[in-house]
Amino acid sequence: MIRKLLIANRGEIAVRIIRACRELGIQMVGVYSTIDKSSLWVRLADESVCIGEPPPGESYLNMDRIIETTQKVGADAIHPGYGFLAENPDFAQRCEEAGITFVGPTSKALRLVGDKVAARQTMQRAGISIIPGMTVVGKKAEDFRQAIAKLGYPVLVKASLGGGGKGMRIVRDEKELDMAVAAGRREAKFAFGDESVYLEKYIEESHHVEFQVLADEFGRVVHLFERECSIQRRYQKVVEETPSPALTDELRREMGEVAKLAIKSAGYTNAGTVEFLLDQEDNFFFLEINARIQVEHPITELTTGIDLVRQQLLIASGERLTLSQEGISPRGHAIETRIYAEDPTSDFLPSPGKIRWLKEPQGPGIRVDSGVYSGYEVTPHYDPILAKLIAWGKTREIARRRIIQALKGYVILGITTSIGFLIDVLEHSQFVAGKTHTNFISKNMKGWRPNDQALTEALIAAAIVSSEAPAATKVLAAQATSPWQELGKWEMGSGGI
């Protein structure tokens, strides 16, 4: 069993891994860049070590530093979380060579599936249908033009390494191509340290359905059913749910078996996700294997009752899977919304800044996986995800209503977030009807603004707090018994900070 684990990540997923470690009695060490010094996971971990400057290459992507730190603190394993080094085979190999357990597949399997181009080749050989497109990395402008001659527009530029939509660009005509490839390369280089990109046919209004798989080191492979992740902006998921409203039982069975075949063909172990695109005629294509714990893993945990991070740690410790396929029967429906620091009124532009006050929702069936707190400064250096809100209900409709209620009680003051937008997505008649496809946001939510009534009420509230409201002031002055309240009536949290 792993004795001491180093968590090579940040934000909410670092917090999530800390929790799993505590439950298993594993000691854990957090790492942070200088700007993340007062972050939540740094406070929660048994110990934390600063590993460098804010740019990811100098800290969270700095393999030398991370391996060196692991050895220095005497940890025997590394959990890479998602993003950063999670799917980097060189890093997994460095761990193997240093005798450190990498919580994930072997470097060999990672090299195969973590590289999307290599994965496409493998799946094609195993007889699994892949999305039409390039099966080698594009080097020269000519490579891309040749591929397009066969595929036709629109196409997607995709980064060969990594995921999360980084480096991805849709190209609808010739004149966008060079810029899109260049931008994709830059983004990929920044996020994953590798600029390889390739092209794939872009399938409009498809469903993005993925299957969670667990595989131990003794050849047992089970799937934990699907997640529907079609609601995306900038090719990044915003709302996820399970089960998928798009699947029939027959399709679900078939895709589950293909998912297991994909994992076996790649010699893959630990937790992984097999992503498929489902077109409007119910054809499904292998998209990629996400060789990591996924951001949206909690919805599977809520419906199957299986703790995925715990399973990851057990598998990495060399334990046998005790789950059987027949024994996994999901119950009810779960929905996750990602809470991003971004402005939905201006094309989801990032909105870093200080969270002046935070109130996370509660209630039956509600779970919040958060990496932030009141007073936390959201930095522009990293991904805009702040937290995830997940709701479980016996039916899709109950889960939907629960998560809307929870979003309405979610308060983040100081920075702009996607919360108001998410409520309107979940209340949209097309979402209610289960018509979730990858163009949902561009098609149904274009030009989104908060409604006028909400704006009117907020303007009135702003005027009230600005007014010398004698009654309110007096009430507060009378209650001002703690040093916090003495800071001032509405200036709390903004005064001396």
Place this chain on the structure above:
Amino acid sequence: MVEYRFVYAGKTYRVNVEAATGSWLISIDDGEPLEVKLISSSPYCLSFSMGGRPITAYALQGDGRRYISIDGESFSFELEKSRARRAPGVAAQGGGNVVSSPMPGFLVKVLVSGGDKVEVGQTLAIVEAMKMENELKSPIKGIVKRVKFEEGNQVDALQPIVELEAV
């Protein structure tokens, strides 16, 4: 009567507050005054009724802003006067002579330099934050007067990056 001017999404709203007995009369722009009663207030939380309907708002003020959240919808209002004081260059943004970053971030690419001729819609620079790139495009046909930052610099929201001269 007190008038507040709040800026939201580039638009200014005039909110007039008139104290009455046990309540306020509040109007927005030239709309009808609404009767607003305070129900309770505690730090960060404010309950009031409007036309008999109870509303709970989470609120705080600071840095010339009012942060309000009602039913999950949140707003950051800037007081108009502080906006004018803090960023005089912004006025020119609409005029097309100054191109600013729409978000805080890092200048990852500067594609023009002083003296360059630029066309409408031409990409002048690229700002990146949270791994998302944003292209700053020229709103006019003209000549680059000055680029105020270098690649790698950190920039603030609404900070002028490129100054242009129309031709």
